Amino acid sequence: MKRGWLVANAFLKTRKFLDVYRYLEEAAARRGMQLTLKKTDELCVEFALGERDLPDFVIFWDKDVHLAAMLERAGARVFNSSRAIAVCDNKIDTAICLEGKVAMPRTVFAPKTxxxxxYSDRGFVAKAAQLLGMPMIVKEACGSFGWEVYLARTPDEAHSIVDKxxxxxxxxQEFVSSSAGRxxxxxxxxxxxxxxxxxxxxxxxxxNITLGGKMRPHEVTPEQARAALAASRAIGLDFCGVDLLFGKDGExxxxxxxxxxxFKSSLECNGVNMADCIVDYIGGVI
Ligand SMILES: Nc1ncnc2c1ncn2[C@@H]1O[C@H](COP(=O)(O)OP(=O)(O)O)[C@@H](O)[C@H]1O
Ligand SMILES: [Mg+2]
Structure with a gap:
């Protein structure tokens, strides 16, 4: 019997997350795999104590890339890899990784502070506003559920968002108005x-569904399929969800x-249980 760990963040306990863990556990059980839920706080300490009874595979359902990297270093096969998770978790890294490989909205990164x-000089915000036009999107590099994505209608609004x-x-980022709300x-x-x-x-x-978005099943166009698959491949992901906007001509x-x-919403939307797909895929590569 193949043995796996499902690594989950110790502090995210909402139904949204707990349901996903349950789907993965049930999918593994259906395939005759043993999947043990491991919380990130316990694993950090176990590692420090030198307890390393590694399983055959790890489904890493968190963004704690240090812990994922530590598991890889110890010899575990981690899905997704720490590197792929890190690239996705930081939208600046994502844009750099995908540059020249897929089309993305025009983007200006804020310099580090x-x-x-x-920022003693905010000139770069004004220049970005000029380059990208108004309104423009201001987006934190790390964020989820749309919570850290803002729309600045004027340069003044952009400055107050940057303050916050x-x-x-x-x-x-260029606001892709042809894709507003979809x-x-x-x-x-x-x-x-x-x-x-x-x-x-x-x-x-x-x-985002969390912000009241509605959903319906969608048949991807060949162009959409190419873009999404190219993004997944470029980052080296075993599994992922790619968000695609509609450009001016629908591209x-x-x-x-x-x-x-x-994937709970996608299960509700089109009945596909991504947990089964993930477990099947892992079963085929380990
Ligand atoms: N450049 C953009 N132009 C138009 N809409 C955008 C743009 N960037 C993000 N959005 C909208 O905001 C949503 C959330 O942005 P996203 O980058 O996916 O962040 P999150 O990780 O929080 O979901 C997207 O699903 C899309 O509807
Ligand atoms: Mg998103």
Whole structure:
């Protein structure tokens, strides 16, 4: 019997997360695999104590890339890899990794600053606003559920958003108005598209379901399939959810790539249980 760990963040305990863990555990049980839930706080300490009874595989459902890297260093086969998770978790890294490989909205990264230092010169925000036009998107490098994605209608609004972001990393991006409030989520496992949904929100420019977006099953166009698969391949993901925007002529623009896509909504939307796809895929490669 193949033995695996499902590594989960110790502090995220909402139903959203717990349901995903349960789906993965049930999918593993259906395949006759033993999948043990391991919390990140316990693992950190176990590692320090030198307890390393490694399983055959690890499904890493968190963004704790240090812990993922430590597991890899110890010899575990980690899905997704620490590197792929890190690239997805930081939207600046994602954009750098995908540069020249897939089309993305035009993006300007904010230069690095530090706590207590801030930006003594905000000229780069004004220049980005000029380059990208108004309104523009201001997006924290690390964020989920649309919570850290903002729309600046004027340069003044952009400045107040930047004030609130403080010293956290962020980027500024062309607002793809042809895609306002709508996008396509493409779920991929092992280099194959397993499900896709069209998400739309009439009340917000962000289509995230958590923010009230609605969804319906979507048949990807060949262009959308190419873009999503190219993004997944470039980052080296075993499984992911790619968000695609609609460009001016409907062409796909990669918005972001999720290494731990919350597949509960896709299960509700089109009945595809991504947990089964993930477990099948892992069973085929270990
Ligand atoms: N450049 C953009 N132009 C238009 N809409 C965008 C843009 N970037 C993000 N959005 C909208 O905001 C949503 C959230 O952005 P995303 O980058 O996917 O962050 P998160 O990780 O929080 O989901 C997207 O699904 C999309 O609807
Ligand atoms: Mg998203």
């Amino acid at each position: 530090f706590d207590g230092v801030g 972001i403080g010293s956290r990393e962020f980027l500024m 996008d396509v989520r493409v779920n991929i496992v092992g280099g194959k598209i397993v499900s896709a949904m069209y998400r739309f929100n009439d009340h917000d420019f962000r289509s 796909p623009l990669v918005c972001e790539v999720n290494s731990n896509p919350n």
